[in-house]
Amino acid sequence: MVGMSYAAVPLYRLYCQATGLGGSAVAGHDSDQIETMEPVKDRIIKVTFNADVHASLHWNFRPQQTEIYVVPGETALAFYKAKNSTDKPVIGISTYNVVPFEAGQYFNKIQCFCFEEQRLNPQEEVDMPVFFFIDPEFAEDPRMVNVDLITLSYTFFEAKGGHKLPLPGYQ
Secondary structure (H helix, E strand, O other): OOOHHHHHHHHHHHHHHHHHHEEEEEEOOOOOHHHHOOOOOOOOEEEEEEEOOOOOEEEEEOOOOOEEEEEOOOOEEEEEEEEOOOOEEEEEEEEEEEEHHHHHHEEEEEEEOOOOOOOOOOOOEEEEEEEEEEOOOHHHHHHHHOEEEEEEEEEEEOOOOOOOOOOOOOO
């Protein structure tokens, strides 16, 4: 039972990423799918970017752009910037969510820094890319007909042994 409880969080995280549950972006797409996607040119979506840092982590973290416009079926690249403002190395780890939550199943990240420990040396500043696309099926879903704004939000926490990250989309 103890082993199952430790495995529950990572398994649930994988489930959320695979299904888009709780605003989690869907992960794990092969290059064939990306190369054969047909963009939906008549459906423009504004994607805004948000960045938060837990109070225990003394980093400056922000998106390098506030918004971009994409169409379903085209890839897009955005950047965040993180700086360790302390005089010691610090390891951070981020979670994310997508709002509206229902759009999370169509938001596909190809490359991302989330759920991976990021070590920043004292005063070090780094760029963190997010390479993504919105699945063309977004344009066919009747629930998405009035959705023309999606927000991708990241929160960084200090990585500490024995601490668990909150699940994406849930507080």
